[in-house]
Amino acid sequence: MTKFRRPGHGNVDVSKTLNFSFDGKSYQGVQGDTLASALLANGVHLMGRSFKYHRPRGVVGAGSEEPNALVAVDRGQGRITPNVRATSLELYDGLKANSQNRWPNLKTDIGAFNNTFSMFFPAGFYNKTFKWPASFWDKVYEPFIRNMAGLGPAPEHPDPDNYASTYGHCETLIVGAGPSGIAAALSAARNGGRVILCDENPELGGSLLSTPGVQIEGKFALDWLAKSLEKLRKTENVRVMSRTTAIGYFHDNFVALAERLTDHIPGVEIGPAREKLHRIRAGKVILAQGAIERPLVFNGNDRPGVMLASSAQTYLGKYGVAVGNEVAVFTSHDSAYEAAFNLSDSNIRIPAIVDIREDIRTDLKEQAEQRGIDLFLGSAVSKTKGKHRIKSIEVFYPNTGSKQMIGCDALIMSGGWTPSLHLWSHSKGGIKWDADLAAYIPDQANENCVSVGACNGDFGVAAALNAGTKAGGGRKKFNTNEFDFGTGISLDTLPNYIDTSKQKAFVDFQNDVTEKDIKLAVREGFKSIEHVKRYTTNGMATDQGKTSNLNALQIAAKAVDQPVEKVGLTTFRPPYTPTTFGAVAGYRNDQLFEVTRKTPIDPWAEAQKVVFEPVGIWRRAWYFPKKGEDMHQAVARECKATRESLGIFDASTLGKIEVVGPDAAKFMNLMYTNPWNALKTGSCRYGLMLREDGYIYDDGVVGRLAEDRFHVTTTTGGAPRVYRHMEDYLQTEFTELDVWLTSTTEQWAVIALNGPNARKLIEPFVEGIDLSRENFPHMAFREGKICGVPTRLFRVSFSGELGFEINIPAHYGRAVWEMLFEAGQQYDITPYGTETMHVLRAEKGFIIVGQDTDGTVTPFDAGMPWAVSKKKKDFVGKRSLARPDLVAEGRKQLVGLLTEDPNVVLEEGAQIVADPDQPIPMDMIGHVTSSYWSEALGRSIAMALVKDGVNLTDTDVYIPMPGQTHTARITAPVFYDPKGERLNVV
Amino acid sequence: MKYSARTLFSQALKGHKNWPEQFPNKEPQKDYDVVIVGAGGHGLGAAYYLAKKYGITNVAVVEKGWLGGGNTGRNTTIIRSNYLFDESAGIYDHAVDLWDGLSQELNYNVMFSKRGVLMLAHNVHDVQSFQRHVHANRLNGVDNKWLTPEECKKFLPILDISQDRRYPVMGGALQMRAGTARHDSVAWGYARAASALGVDIIQNCMVTGIRRGKDGAVEGVETQKGFIGAKKIGVSAAGNTSVVMDMAGLRFPLESYPLQALVSEPVKPVLNCVVMSNAVHAYISQSDKGELVIGAGTDQYTSYSQRGALHILEHTLMSICEIFPIFKRQRMLRSWGGIVDVTPDRSPIVGKTPVPGLYVNCGWGTGGFKATPGAADMLAYTIAHDAPHKINAPFNLDRFVGGRLIDEAAAAAVAH
């Protein structure tokens, strides 16, 4: 048994010894310990170093409010978690933890020189210095500051653990399973609705676990607790979740719960989810988060061994650990007496209770006297001594000025209580200042939410039980024999004879913010509490000010001489406690990060060892390299084969929308720039779509299946937005039109065949369509069968060659592809990917929306006036095309570019100038939008958007690149077969 | 009092008891030459430049809350100027020029850290788009260079460039002159420097109306602290611009959206630059305190609630973990929301309004912090001269009528 363990106390299993190490040294704890309780049981208080001054620090709290005792936990295989609170870290056999922010070790830390010179580092010091010489900032000061930064160790390896997430629903969600939460769950469960009760701790019970001596309805607290929990666990409509922190309260009663699943399990393997995020939509939320005890702000209050009174009580009551042999008490609140008496009754000597108040309740005086405890009323602790552990305190009696040193090995303190408003504030509930409690408490709710128990200012076990019961819909009133919680006072400054500039009275322990810093901030004009917080960093440490915010507020309020409620309160921000990124991200990582859309033909391409290209969330076949080929060689071969014989391309990703109804043509007239009335059934046409601002939005070929039915295709990336765009106009603007829209992208697989042998290949497979030149001309569109399955067959060409786009039901896509590919061997059929498709279309000057246009290009800029109906009185974007800047001279227009050196392939995105000799900044007249090696032409080709480009045809422009300027001539953007004769191959 | 290591030392010996107020909070006088509405970095900066560069010192800045409490104190502090269009490159690079040396000019360290901004490309379209940026920037004299995946890895060793990831790194654009600054210090530094030049900063003084004379020109602002006369009014109210403009009878091409950001717990230095990935939606740097500072997306709906949704945070963190699997075990410490005002082309409006004497600086969307000194200077210039400078002239209101939009986002739109 370790020295400070008190057998017979606590809810731990002393028969189960656990071995663990802290900073490489081996210790023993027991089942049920936290790292903090186990270290305390071994007499270790020094657990960390502060952020700014690297001061040695001991544990202050016993739960998630802990500011000091932060450790890094190493689970092996790269699983190092920084900044874990030792007070929340469940002990397991083999635990390895290390202290942080110290070098070379916790007891001797070089970084502590900051502490020696701390007088030069007050709040905001960095604003005032490191400015001269200016060149030193970039090279010396800033890198130095950056290297000093940080608390826990930086990650070095990818986290191999998995995370999960889920949604949940309930009628009542109860956050916090102390007495009020459990009472609320018991009464809410009776209504039959689904109840979720969650608590951040492994064990439910809250404050009851710290005060096992209290009797509820004549039963000891732990017995009442066990019975209540058993009842809840047996109730079908109740879900009890331990190790589950409510991290944030979002709109409409949407609460995020983070559950820790494996951190407490020894030797846990990689595989099962480490944490799980539950996103709960609740009918009603009952917040029973409790309250956090407030430290007292006095000179020397950060010495290891100084801690909250309630924490000492918890270490004894819950873990059976004495925080010291001689524990002094410093308080301004009655509740600390309960802690003192509990400790005293467990044979821990209490050398003194120092109380700021001149007068206290008689029963407290009597009980102290009975236990032989010396009371120092109207007094304060004015200094503490001890290097890595407190050794003594000095008690100062301001009325006489007398001082007295008292030996101790721990000092427990209480400055009153702060109701936890975190989730209430996330929900935008109102708060009000309660002068008696010297704290804010909930006011008007903003959601269907109630706050009960200590977080609502209802202190004491019976009050909590009653409030919880009421919130759950019950009426029962509880009897307890509890210690009267009592009252306290709250002083902004504690009496001391030492000059304030020589005191070290910490408010925010982790960030080393002192009372002086807050007063300095106010003196310098930072008078709003948000300013004080930002200037001093008070409340911005990993505990987010759970123990420090109200003390800071009171000190600031006094300094600006305003009532506290005028100074405000800093806003609480989610999460309640730091939450693992992985838990928030869930399972969505790497290949599960985002769905990869694949076409029905994708597996075939994969088997051919194709190189894929990500396009939006699709993956598309990019090019099909043969052994030893690079991309350039593969694309050249694919282009050549297609132009000379036959290429096959998977165009299934094209967006497809079926536009149906009596007014379908009218609707198309409004959505596209082109005229549709004259388009005959059985024909198709290139369609151009604008946004209302007149800029090109999308394009695609549209076939007319019947008077009232169009098969519309869109760009791959544009499909969802075009569909939305159409639905929006149809439902909200052109409501008189009788039209139905259906997205059919996934219904059809699309195989594009291009090349002089395309017709020959499909002829034997097609039924019900006359493929002859006369009866199935370019831009014809027929329904029939291919390979025995229904098809919508387009005769279109995005390559300039004889071309067909074969639409077949998606599930036949691969089979038809394979049949055609097999039969195509006689023509040396060549599969090609998006790169070859791009080259072939660029040779013909066909645009790719989003590459050759960029959201600022009109149809006229793109050289497509022919696509814009002059007769139509209205279509989306028409009015905007008449705006002055859209018809102005000097707009950028799409042109072709031929480099002087035919072997130079320009970089896409390269900028174009008229005068290559001008100094920087240069006047750029345009940029290269598309640029390729053209195997058919034996030279490079490019397309570009150039200011007044059409008028510049046949003039030279310049492309200044690093080290070299290229010359190119502006041409028409059609490079290959300008007359389109190749479409007419027999 | 001039700030320096020496004053810090001498004040330390006196127990830091003699530091003066950095920016006295004033009660309003009867009237001013110029009233700036909004005491963020932009508004305070405009007041400073009015006094410092353009000789107008009878200036007040009125603020409904506390200075620097809006988007100035709620952003992810990224500074860069590698924009595509000449107009954007012009105004953002002017800002970066001013950022350089701002600490010395203000005698207040704003911690501008030129650690570099690396924008990652994840598909062919990104590559094309970023190279277009790099080339345009090069010819505009704006620092920005293209890195191969291997060069990205060399610059940022923690980057995973394996090509079998869902979004592989296909290269990146690096602007070395870019980086971060300490956001609060920017507001405080301008406030202090402006105060020293005679500018009155009036906090907790919400503007409730804009008074206009018979000729339509402004006469002053109605506030919680009474009427304040002003010959000219500059509005720099970010998310609340529409509300203020409405007081002058103007409706604006603006919508206000919630934008969230978050930080992790502090850890030792691990990320030496700013990393942005548009395709994956990840924006991250590490502060001088050690916190990972992460920008999240906007919610889809307009709102003034400064309260964002959980699924935005989920998406943000899954994106961060996707780019940096080593950060999966880090922990989110604090998240918060701001209100960003967005124009139809997502470029700002800085200039005159149809109301004589009323000037505006708004519409910075998610990118306002980096522009702070540049936007402030341009607003001040425009107020002082009753005409825009050539840098901010393109960012006028008329472009929405004529159609000469400056649409960086559309120019980077996803293709085919």
Place this chain on the structure above:
Amino acid sequence: MLLIHCPHCNEERPELEFAYAGEAHIVRPNEAEQAEMSDADWSKFMFIRDNIRGDHAERWWHAHGCNMFFNAIRNTVTDKFTMTYKVCQKRPTEHQIKVAKND
């Protein structure tokens, strides 16, 4: 994540099913009006928004549901919906909004 009542499905569904679609009751000028309209007025139709701090009439699309567009009154300060209604219905009066709030 907001909870949104779809007036077509007559159900409250999570925001993830919906897409926001901007301010409501901005009517697109017809062809005759367009022909008459000044560039400035056309620009107002396209770009000028109330961006109101308070009760905002706005459009939503039940994209992953019934596929219908509908309108809503939502307070942009609290993000709370007062009511949702079909596209064909008129913008509610202030009185109607008040009544709906008290329901």
